[in-house]
Amino acid sequence: MSDKHLSTQFDAELSGISTRVLEMGGLVEAQVAQSVEALINFSAELAATVLKTEERVNAMEVEIDRDLSSIIARRQPTARDLRLLIAVSKTIANLERVGDEAARVARTVQRLMNEGVSSRLRLPMSDLSFEAELATAQLRKALDAFARLDVDRALEVLKQDDAIDKEFDGLMRKLITYMMEDPRTISASIDLIFVAKAIERVGDHAKNLAEVIIYVVKGTDVRHNTPDAVATMVKP
Numbered sequence: 001m002s003d004k005h006l007s008t009q010f011d012a013e014l015s016g017i018s019t020r021v022l023e024m025g026g027l028v029e030a031q032v033a034q035s036v037e038a039l040i041n042f043s044a045e046l047a048a049t050v051l052k053t054e055e056r057v058n059a060m061e062v063e064i065d066r067d068l069s070s071i072i073a074r075r076q077p078t079a080r081d082l083r084l085l086i087a088v089s090k091t092i093a094n095l096e097r098v099g100d101e102a103a104r105v106a107r108t109v110q111r112l113m114n115e116g117v118s119s120r121l122r123l124p125m126s127d128l129s130f131e132a133e134l135a136t137a138q139l140r141k142a143l144d145a146f147a148r149l150d151v152d153r154a155l156e157v158l159k160q161d162d163a164i165d166k167e168f169d170g171l172m173r174k175l176i177t178y179m180m181e182d183p184r185t186i187s188a189s190i191d192l193i194f195v196a197k198a199i200e201r202v203g204d205h206a207k208n209l210a211e212v213i214i215y216v217v218k219g220t221d222v223r224h225n226t227p228d229a230v231a232t233m234v235k236p
Helices: 003-041 044-075 079-114 125-148 151-159 161-181 183-218 227-234
Strands: none
Touching: 003 044, 003 079, 003 125, 003 183, 044 079, 079 183, 125 151, 125 161, 125 183, 151 161, 151 183, 151 227, 161 183, 183 227
């Protein structure tokens, strides 16, 4: 078998793995959106859908990880190919954790409904929804950067991460105010604090994905650096 044929097969395997990672990413992105919609509308059906999808996401992580191990053992890749496979492993781990956060929100919805909490209770749901929109936009951008191996797109994700953190801080202040003004909101507000934290973590995982993409393309580990420092590290 010719080296060219082997190379073509390897490229096809890499392409197939990348496609499945993006499919997994699409699932977890939908999970996050559905979990927040379930919370806003107090929808038991949507919460159940999120938890059902979680099973599929977990299965995909195991399957992709198994295939990665097989490719590494058979092909013994080096340089950028090896970095890509390592990046895929880190990416699916981050995506699985995003799915975990969405499932956590869905379970919160189920608990609130079981406790008889009304959707009419005065709580900052619109703020929570906006935080989720920021987080899902970051995740979508990171997945797009992964699909294109686009460093500039990945840098955008890093630069915009602070926006989610600021939204989270503002939401915390509002929830504390609501609890002080109306003790009836205390229990639900505490639950929403954990929901807001779960959404913030979605943004953190998107940031992790962006750092992985830069590592694949540039071979540079940019973790624990400011966005401006990263931009300096990777510029031609």
